[in-house]
Amino acid sequence: MTTPERVHVVGGGLAGCEAALQLARLGHPVVLHEMRPHRPTPAHTGGGLAEIVCSNSLKSSDPGAASGLFKAELDRLGCRLLALARRAAVPAGAALAVDRELFSRMVEEALAATGRVTVVREAVDDLPPPGEPWIIATGPLTDPALAAALERVTGAAGLHFYDAIAPTVTADSLDKDRLFRAARYGRGEADYWNAPLDEAQYRTFVRELVAAERAAVAAFDRDELFSGCLPIEEIAAGGEMSLAFGPLRPVGLTDPRTGRRPFAVVQLRQENRAGTLFGLVGFQTRLRRPEQRRVFRLIPGLERAEFVRYGQLHRNFYVDTPRVLDRGFALPGAPHVRLAGQITGVEGYVESIASGLVTAWSLAAALRGEPLPPLPGETLLGALLHGFLFDTTAPRLSPMNVHFGLLPPLSGGPGGRRGRRERRRLLAARSLAALDAWLSHPAVAPLVGRGDG
Numbered sequence: 001m002t003t004p005e006r007v008h009v010v011g012g013g014l015a016g017c018e019a020a021l022q023l024a025r026l027g028h029p030v031v032l033h034e035m036r037p038h039r040p041t042p043a044h045t046g047g048g049l050a051e052i053v054c055s056n057s058l059k060s061s062d063p064g065a066a067s068g069l070f071k072a073e074l075d076r077l078g079c080r081l082l083a084l085a086r087r088a089a090v091p092a093g094a095a096l097a098v099d100r101e102l103f104s105r106m107v108e109e110a111l112a113a114t115g116r117v118t119v120v121r122e123a124v125d126d127l128p129p130p131g132e133p134w135i136i137a138t139g140p141l142t143d144p145a146l147a148a149a150l151e152r153v154t155g156a157a158g159l160h161f162y163d164a165i166a167p168t169v170t171a172d173s174l175d176k177d178r179l180f181r182a183a184r185y186g187r188g189e190a191d192y193w194n195a196p197l198d199e200a201q202y203r204t205f206v207r208e209l210v211a212a213e214r215a216a217v218a219a220f221d222r223d224e225l226f227s228g229c230l231p232i233e234e235i236a237a238g239g240e241m242s243l244a245f246g247p248l249r250p251v252g253l254t255d256p257r258t259g260r261r262p263f264a265v266v267q268l269r270q271e272n273r274a275g276t277l278f279g280l281v282g283f284q285t286r287l288r289r290p291e292q293r294r295v296f297r298l299i300p301g302l303e304r305a306e307f308v309r310y311g312q313l314h315r316n317f318y319v320d321t322p323r324v325l326d327r328g329f330a331l332p333g334a335p336h337v338r339l340a341g342q343i344t345g346v347e348g349y350v351e352s353i354a355s356g357l358v359t360a361w362s363l364a365a366a367l368r369g370e371p372l373p374p375l376p377g378e379t380l381l382g383a384l385l386h387g388f389l390f391d392t393t394a395p396r397l398s399p400m401n402v403h404f405g406l407l408p409p410l411s412g413g414p415g416g417r418r419g420r421r422e423r424r425r426l427l428a429a430r431s432l433a434a435l436d437a438w439l440s441h442p443a444v445a446p447l448v449g450r451g452d453g
Contacts, residue, residue, distance in 0.1 A: 004028045005367055008134045010124045010146075012036070012049040014081060014349055015341025015356030016137035017107050021080040022360040024114035025449050028367075032111065035123035041141040045309075047121070048104035049111065050081065054165045055279055056271045057097040058085055058349050062187075064421060067350065069428045070380045070402045071096070073435055074354055077361075077381075078449035081353045084110060090270045093188035099273040127153060130336050133363055137340040137356055140316030147317050153333045154324035159345075160317050161399060164231045164284030167292055168309035169268070169302065171276050178301035179268075184252030192269055193278060195301045196255045196262035197248070205298050206243060209236050212291040215313065231285045231313060247282025266299050277308065286313035320397050321345045322390045327374065328362040329355075338363055345389055347399035358385050361447050370443035376434035383407050407431070 004027040009020045012034030020030045037047030045051070059067035074082055085096060088103035111117045125145035128134055138146060174193065181190040197205065210233060235242050244250075248264040255262050268278040285292060289310045297303050321344050325331060329338045340359035341352040358372075358381065365372040375382030383406035389397070400406075407427050439448055 006031065006132055007363065008033065008128070008132060009137060010134065011137035011139055011341065012119070013137060013139045013341060013352065014050055014052075015139065015352045015359075016135070017050045017111065018079065018081045018353045018356035019135050019137060019340055019360040020111060020117050021114065022357055022449070023364060024111075024116040025078075025080075026360075026364050026447065028116065028364065030117045032117055032119045033124050034119060034121055035143060036121075038121055039123045039143065048101070048108070049119070050104050050107035052098065052100050052103065052349065054284070055097075055269070055281075056090070056100050057092060057095050057269060058082075059096065060094050061096045062094045063428060064424050065094075066380060066403045069424075069431060070350055070354070072428070072432065073379055073381050074350070074357070076432070076435055076439060077357060079353060079357055080110065081107065082350070088273070090273050090275070091189055091191035092269055093183035093191045095269075097269060097271070100271065102273055125149070127331075127334055127337055130334070132336070133367065134337045135340050135356075135359055135363065136337060136343065137359075138343060139352070140318060140342045141314065142317045142343060150319060150331075153331055153337075154319060155333070159320055159397060160315055164286060164313045165309075165311050166280050166283040166285065167296065167307050167311045168271055168277050168279045169305040169307055171278055173304055173306035174268070174278070175301045175303060180256055182253055182256075186252075192267045192281070193301075194253055194255075195266040195268070195299050196250075197264040197266070197300060199263045201298075201300060202244065202248070202264040203240065205295070206236050206240055208295050208298060209233050209287075212295050213288050214291075215286045215288050231287075231311075232283050233285060233287060266302075279309075283311060284313075285311035287311065316342070316399075318343050318345050318397070318399060322392045322397060327386065327390065328366060328372065329359045342399070345397045345399050346384065346401075348401045351384065351400075351402060354381060355385060361444075364447060365443055368446075372447075373438070373441055373443060376431075376438050377408060378434040379431045379438075380406060381435070 006029040007023050008031045009016045010033045012032055020032045023030050061071055062068040071082060084106045085098050085103060088098040088106055090097050090099050123143060126149045179193045179195050182194055183190055183192055235246050244264045248266060250262045250265040253265050267281040269281050271277040271279045292310055297305055331337045338359050340356045344355055346352055346355050362372045374386045377383055377387050380402045384402050388400055388406055404427060410426055
């Protein structure tokens with residue numbers, strides 16, 4: 001037997017760590033290159049691997065939601081980081097949210113436990129010469145030198161959009177007498193703190209939010225903002241009621257003190273296992289820090305909020321995947337280099353993890369001389385990674401989360417008569433059946449592992 005080929009993975013984020021764990025499980029020695037903490041980024045706070053920098057939520061685990069189905073698909077593939085995330089989970093109703101520091105520590109321990117992953121703290125500023133295979137998973141905050149190297153190889157400028165982060169406050173700085181615990185529609189435990197606003201409070205908040213001073217961003221263009229992370233002040237600028245129908249919508253919530261639905265609600269989600277930190281849900285922002293303190297303290301119960309993490313806006317880099325990568329996520333001009341994670345145009349934590357896993361499998365299959373067959377288009381994995389990302393209909397790739405709209409319509413029967421819940425149940429059943437058939441393919445079956453963390 002020959003020794004499995006060594007693989008280099010650049011980037012110790014979610015995609016890079018999942019790729020490294022999958023390759024190590026398959027017997028490949030892995031060198032994981034991470035530039036932090038020696039070379040910081042505008043968003044990370046330290047050098048921890050798999051550090052989550054925005055919300056601590058990995059979205060819903062409800063099988064009736066697209067994110068829940070997506071997790072079920074990844075579980076069938078033996079996703080490692082999802083298993084670790086569940087072990088680092090904090091209360092979040094039907095969502096999977098993690099203690100950031102605990103999750104990062106667990107990922108580092110899992111990498112060390114493989115005995116095959118060597119972590120090298122160094123920046124990679126250029127693409128390597130032909131030889132050993134590489135996976136570039138440096139994410140949206142790719143260092144400018146490496147981004148320039150990718151542009152030279154692809155012959156096309158890297159695309160970009162602007163991403164925003166929500167602030168975090170301490171639990172003991174909240175006025176609990178003005179808040180109430182609940183989850184929307186009573187689903188799951190009452191894991192969220194809710195700040196109810198009456199109409200006068202809401203209109204005052206919106207007025208001050210829209211007028212607040214914002215941090216300058218070089219060459220900022222509102223059209224380049226990713227809609228899934230639009231800063232709250234940008235949403236508010238779209239109309240006085242846009243927040244009430246957006247991140248502050250009160251549906252599914254009843255204030256126990258009045259017995260009525262509030263005019264608007266700000267939700268706070270637990271961000272660590274100890275329950276000492278809470279993030280403002282949907283409050284991605286580019287307000288200046290003094291303005292964040294002033295405006296967000298207008299929210300009932302947050303008058304004395306202690307901000308331990310401020311919102312910010314940063315520039316994200318990604319490539320034009322359908323025009324610069326092949327179906328195995330390799331660069332045609334440098335076929336020993338593959339890309340994974342948000343740099344390919346996926347958006348979201350679990351989507352990044354999925355990209356790292358699939359790119360690792362694609363590389364491992366290629367090294368065994370059995371190319372990975374395309375993922376079924378009936379699955380969210382296939383619809384996103386082998387469908388949407390390679391669709392050339394639009395002249396410019398825009399980052400995308402998973403959603404049911406990516407899946408082909410159901411066939412047979414009058415689809416219009418099906419309720420949304422039944423339609424999603426049928427889509428999920430079709431997806432998992434198609435995925436099970438794919439996993440039995442001779443080129444895929446040897447790659448399947450258990451997501452035991």
